[in-house]
Amino acid sequence: MALVTAGVVMLDCAEPEKLAEFYKGLLEGEESEVSANRLEIRGGDGTRLAFRRDANATPPSWPRPENALQAHLEFLVEDLDEAERRVVGLGGRPLEAKPAPEAHEERLFSDPAGHSFTLRRTVSTAPKQG
Structure with a gap:
């Protein structure tokens, strides 16, 4: 049995x-644990994220070095355009500081609090039809 379960x-x-x-909407999730200074959500696929209250929190300044990249999330999606519309509709914003090597395969965003994350297109493993 594993010592760490999740x-x-x-x-x-x-x-x-x-x-x-924002993340409940993006991950089609629900709250799984709530306290005065911490909320946890579980996405439809089991992804778990928690949010801790810090009145002095400052958004990361990536790609500028002043406040560096504190954490970076990556979400796998099948349809980048649909996922981008959802992100923007929920209050996220694009962070295209420079084109990615494969600009059509991933897109960089920030959430409403300024944390950066990437939407990356999943590679289909299904055999081609026809």
Whole structure:
């Protein structure tokens, strides 16, 4: 039996409720644990994210070095355009600082609190039809 049964990525932010709503919408998830200063959500695929209240939290400044990249999330999606529309509709914003090597395969965004994340197109493993 494994000693550690699950991992949770924790993001510090000034408003955990607001950030949890963004990621619940993106991951089609639900709250799984709530306290005064911490919210945890579980996405439809089992992804677990938590948000801890920090009144002094400052957004990362990536790609500028002043406040560096504190954490970076990557989400696998089948349809980048559809996922981008959802991100923007939920309050995220594109962070295309420079084109990725395969610009059509991944896109960089920030959540409403300024944490960066990537949407990366999944590679189909299904055999070609026809």
